[in-house]
Amino acid sequence: MGLDKYVHTLGNYCQSRFGQRLQKLTIDAGFDCPNRDGRLGVGGCTFCNVASFSPNHASQLGIAQQLTKGAAIKIRNAKRYLAYFQAYTSTYDEIQVLKARYQEAIDTGLVDGLCIGTRPDCVSDEVLDLLSQYQAQGYEIWLELGLQTSNDKTLKRINRGHGFDAYQDACKRAHQRGLKVCCHLILGLPGESSQDYQQSLSDILEVGVEGIKLHPLHVVDGSTMAKAWRAERLEPPSLQHYASSAASLIRHTPKQVVYHRVTAYAKPPVLLAPDWAGDRWTGLNAVLEELQQHGGQGSALANQQLHF
DSSP states (O other), rough: OOOGGGGGBBBHHHHHSSSOOOOOEEEEOOEEEOOTTSSHHHHHHTTOOOTTTTTTTTTTTHHHHHHHHHHHHTTTTOOEEEEOOOOOOOOOOOHHHHHHHHHHHTSOOOOOEEEEEGGGGGOOHHHHHHHHHHTTTOEEEEEEEEOSOOOOHHHTTTOOOHHHHHHHHHHHHHHHOOOOOEEEEEESOOOHHHHHHHHHHHHHHHHSSSEEEEEEOOEEESHHHHHHHHTOOOOOHHHHHHHHHHHHHHHOOOOTSEEEEEOOOTTTEEEEEEEGSHHHHHHHHHHHHHHHOOOTTTTHHHHHHHHH
């Protein structure tokens, strides 16, 4: 669709490193979350319903089975894969359990690396050391940290259970071991504006980040936000607001940073709002159009340098 011309995508990155694109295969490894099991809370983040981003909730299948099933669905004729431990908090267990589950993915022989989705307050030194060992063996390793925003007031409002300091600490320790970090940001959180999004980008760039995922706020059934939306106390971002905001962040991002995702979608009946987020291409095409009109990744930084 042309996004690669304007954004340093994960596809571009993998093509450069491996000589081919790698397909991410999503895994539900049966992990829980401290914001749901009672350690931090029981309600989870106010936006959370895991079915919205893991519609094939498949923890009843073993990890190897999930990877084999996912690999059978060919996307762009992919032949190699990354195992994406996505559902809930994929570093939240005893280190022996984590090692067994990561190793099961490696042992399939299908994957060239691991993408580990987790919270910044659930990243122990033991976990980082384990991931470093896989990286030392030549595997592609990404630590995906769900920050969502660097604004502590917003983090408290959405019941995230940690502050920006936890993210800074996790990044520092990951980078000390040479691990790459991919930061997840949500655009459209209650009370936030485009200026807040820019501040979050500025903050994570200052800490240091190798990858970014952008996500529009979804109101999903079963979440706390669903109640506010039904009571007309919450308005998710419009397509235009999201596309222009996402494109602006991309233009202000250095070209070496890898964008793993520039939007996301969910399917009804889990998705309640916004309607446009029910189709994967609507958001992508809108972001691409903004980039085509106003410039691609890093272009705002180049303009600033020319101006000064």
